[in-house]
Amino acid sequence: MKVFLRYAKPISRALIVAMIALSAAQYPAEAALVSTESLIGPPAGAESDRARLRELINREDVRTEMEAYGIDSDEALARVDSLSDREIASIARRLDEMPAGQYADPYGTLFALAILGLVVIVAAIFWAITQAMKAASDSSDTASANTEPADAAP
Numbered sequence: 049m050k051v052f053l054r055y056a057k058p059i060s061r062a063l064i065v066a067m068i069a070l071s072a073a074q075y076p077a078e079a080a081l082v083s084t085e086s087l088i089g090p091p092a093g094a095e096s097d098r099a100r101l102r103e104l105i106n107r108e109d110v111r112t113e114m115e116a117y118g119i120d121s122d123e124a125l126a127r128v129d130s131l132s133d134r135e136i137a138s139i140a141r142r143l144d145e146m147p148a149g150q151y152a153d154p155y156g157t158l159f160a161l162a163i164l165g166l167v168v169i170v171a172a173i174f175w176a177i178t179q180a181m182k183a184a185s186d187s188s189d190t191a192s193a194n195t196e197p198a199d200a201a202p
Contacts, residue, residue, distance in 0.1 A: 055176040062169050069162045094133035097140035101128050104143075 102125060104110055111121045128136070 050180075055172070059169060059173055059176075062165070062172075066162055066165050066169065069158065069165075072158075094136055097136045098128065098131075100140060100143075101136065 105114075105121055105124050105128065114121055114124060131139075
């Protein structure tokens with residue numbers, strides 16, 4: 049039990065740091081009024097968004113990357129033409145929200161590190177408990193060996 053208590057303070061400190069790190073990775077809430085027309089009707093500018101996606105697919109660097117993944121650009125253009133206006137607007141909105149030239153989710157790495165930290169902490173707790181149990185069983189074996197009768201000697 050003393051072995052477990054020796055590790056309790058560092059483990060609790062690590063858990064506090066992990067909880068603070070996880071609470072810092074929350075996204076801010078956004079609220080706005082939504083008109084009925086924007087929910088019922090097709091989004092405004094669907095054809096301009098569709099044209100923008102076609103231009104993106106027709107770029108040489110995008111074509112090269114698509115071919116590296118085994119995607120035919122003509123097939124991709126046909127699929128863009130078959131998408132609904134809502135799907136095109138959703139893709140265009142996601143393209144607008146993505147930062148250019150960098151990873152889209154800055155908190156993903158922080159979240160992965162926090163999860164990794166929690167795994168390490170759980171492993172440390174498991175190790176400490178097994179060591180404490182092993183020490184307890186060793187001490188009970190030693191105590192029982194000391195109480196055996198001495199007349200077994202020849």
